[in-house]
Amino acid sequence: MSEDVIVVKNLLKKFSDIVAVQNINFDVKKSEVFAFLGPNGAGKSTTIKILITLLQPTSGDGTIDNLSVIDNPSGVRKIIGYVPQMISVDGTLTAYENLMLMAKLYDIPGSDRENRIDEVLSFIDLSKQKNLLVRTFSGGMIRKLEIAQAILHRPAVLFLDEPTSGLDPIARKNIWKHLLEIRKIYGTTIFFSTHYMDEAEEVSDRVAIMHLGKISAIGTVEELKAKTKKAKATLEDAFIYFTGSSLQETGNFRDIRRTREVERKLG
Amino acid sequence: MEYIRQIIYKSYVMAEMEVRKLLHDPTELVTRAVQPILWLGVFGEALSKVRAIPTGNVSYLQFITPGILTQSVTFIAIFYGIAIIWERDMGLLQKLLVTPTPRLALVLGKMISAGIRGLSQAVIIYIFAIILQIKLNISVVSVTGVFLIIMLGAGFFTGLSMIIASLVKTRERFMGIGQVITLPLFFASNAIYPIAIMPTWLQIVAKVNPLSYMVDGLRALIVTGNYSMLPHDIVILVIATSLIALVSTYMYPKVVI
Numbered sequence: 001m002s003e004d005v006i007v008v009k010n011l012l013k014k015f016s017d018i019v020a021v022q023n024i025n026f027d028v029k030k031s032e033v034f035a036f037l038g039p040n041g042a043g044k045s046t047t048i049k050i051l052i053t054l055l056q057p058t059s060g061d062g063t064i065d066n067l068s069v070i071d072n073p074s075g076v077r078k079i080i081g082y083v084p085q086m087i088s089v090d091g092t093l094t095a096y097e098n099l100m101l102m103a104k105l106y107d108i109p110g111s112d113r114e115n116r117i118d119e120v121l122s123f124i125d126l127s128k129q130k131n132l133l134v135r136t137f138s139g140g141m142i143r144k145l146e147i148a149q150a151i152l153h154r155p156a157v158l159f160l161d162e163p164t165s166g167l168d169p170i171a172r173k174n175i176w177k178h179l180l181e182i183r184k185i186y187g188t189t190i191f192f193s194t195h196y197m198d199e200a201e202e203v204s205d206r207v208a209i210m211h212l213g214k215i216s217a218i219g220t221v222e223e224l225k226a227k228t229k230k231a232k233a234t235l236e237d238a239f240i241y242f243t244g245s246s247l248q249e250t251g252n253f254r255d256i257r258r259t260r261e262v263e264r265k266l267g
Numbered sequence: 268m269e270y271i272r273q274i275i276y277k278s279y280v281m282a283e284m285e286v287r288k289l290l291h292d293p294t295e296l297v298t299r300a301v302q303p304i305l306w307l308g309v310f311g312e313a314l315s316k317v318r319a320i321p322t323g324n325v326s327y328l329q330f331i332t333p334g335i336l337t338q339s340v341t342f343i344a345i346f347y348g349i350a351i352i353w354e355r356d357m358g359l360l361q362k363l364l365v366t367p368t369p370r371l372a373l374v375l376g377k378m379i380s381a382g383i384r385g386l387s388q389a390v391i392i393y394i395f396a397i398i399l400q401i402k403l404n405i406s407v408v409s410v411t412g413v414f415l416i417i418m419l420g421a422g423f424f425t426g427l428s429m430i431i432a433s434l435v436k437t438r439e440r441f442m443g444i445g446q447v448i449t450l451p452l453f454f455a456s457n458a459i460y461p462i463a464i465m466p467t468w469l470q471i472v473a474k475v476n477p478l479s480y481m482v483d484g485l486r487a488l489i490v491t492g493n494y495s496m497l498p499h500d501i502v503i504l505v506i507a508t509s510l511i512a513l514v515s516t517y518m519y520p521k522v523v524i
Contacts, residue, residue, distance in 0.1 A: 049523075049524075052365050053364075053365065054361060054364055054365065054520075054523055054524075055524060074367055077365055077366060077367040078367045080365065082361070082362060082365040083362075084358030084361050084362055085358065086356065086357050086358035087357055087358065088357055088358035088359045088361070088362045089359075090284070090288070090359065092288045092291055092292060093284065093287060093288060093291070094291075097284065097287055101280065101284050102366070104276075104277070104280040105277060105280060105363070105366040105367070105368050106366060106367065107367065133291065149362075
């Protein structure tokens with residue numbers, strides 16, 4: 001068993017003529033909190049889609065806990081959890097039903113399901129809302145429920161796509177409190193993408209910055225800051241240094257529309 | 268073996284959640300009943316006075332009842348394509364695809380869900396037919412047969428709509444295409460007039476249209492009682508639905524790309 005839980009080797013993805021991901025290599029260690037940054041269109045979400053088995057790479061491979069995403073996608077699916085950026089719980093079902101759906105799809109044995117559901121509900125402070133329809137929930141509660149759904153089967157790696165996008169600062173802090181606790185209790189590796197530099201700086205052990213389909217920098221926040229050779233550099237400075245732009249300058253119509261839609265629904 | 272068990276069990280789980288949704292908010296079933304009631308109560312009543320369409324020894328209202336039931340079921344099933352796009356936009360679909368659930372089970376789950384909604388329409392149409400005093404055969408055999416044909420027909424059109432969704436990828440385009448497909452399929456079938464009165468080219472379309480076999484089977488079961496063509500109708504629907512389930516299983520995960 002290697003210490004690296006995610007290993008990406010020479011990963012290449014082309015969409016007809018466009019190369020979205022150009023032969024990238026990186027590793028993520030067990031129980032690490034790993035931030036995956038980059039401007040929109042940098043190839044971030046393509047890379048994540050390949051790692052969670054939604055997309056086949058053109059060449060190269062990725063492994064999760066030594067299981068290949070190409071040769072053994074069904075094995076990989078059993079040991080990962082995924083929280084999409086958009087709202088992925090069903091508002092017309094109760095919190096309990098949303099969790100039961102996942103418990104059954106993840107083959108948690110019948111004798112264990114009720115206990116697991118109660119356990120995750122109390123863990124994220126939603127026990128009282130167990131039988132309420134999810135459409136009555138606030139944005140923070142929805143995100144917490146989604147995280148609960150993704151950890152029911154105790155995955156080795158939890159993938160989160162902008163987990164705090166659209167949330168207010170208090171809800172953001174609360175989400176991270178829970179995520180770090182999950183890591184502490186279960187040793188879960190947390191792989192997340194975000195647009196909030198302060199957040200990435202605060203919570204992550206290591207950071208990768210993706211730019212134009214390549215990994216332009218990888219390391220601890222301190223290492224990346226040091227490379228900018230600027231006194232009192234922030235992660236934002238490092239980001240600009242490695243990508244040549246700040247995040248505010250990037251993004252297209254579709255991304256912005258989607259982000260605003262999520263914000264509106266969560267808010 | 269384990270794979271087959273997974274497919275059956277997880278199709279059931281997906282359908283179970285759909286039923287739970289319906290139980291939380293059953294108003295949808297009532298609003299969906301408006302259209303078939305209008306077709307029967309207004310269109311059917313009016314045309315039965317004209318006596319322009321040769322329907323053999325059954326009344327025109329008897330003749331179109333299975334056609335209206337079929338239309339109602341296919342409209343529900345076609346809606347599942349939009350639901351898939353909607354679930355993709357919400358991220359729900361991605362989350363389901365990332366679970367260790369066979370792709371085929373997700374398709375079958377949707378097919379069964381559409382079938383269950385379709386069955387609720389059958390109940391409403393039976394009740395309305397009784398109110399309008401349309402004479403229908405109601406027996407264990409006929410109700411079981413109706414159940415089977417609705418599940419198969421709903422399955423076929425759900426599969427078809429999921430394939431369309433994976434090609435068009437947006438709600439707006441789907442709505443355009445959905446209209447273009449459902450209405451011609453309805454009119455190019457034996458739902459509201461017999462195939463015999465159609466021009467030859469339309470007869471050919473009607474013969475390859477799975478909707479015709481659905482109507483034919485339902486008509487035998489609930490109106491004429493002549494079961495001679497019933498096995499033929501059911502075999503065609505089983506083959507068509509199985510084929511479309513396989514194509515759909517291959518196609519619809521592409522909607523997330």
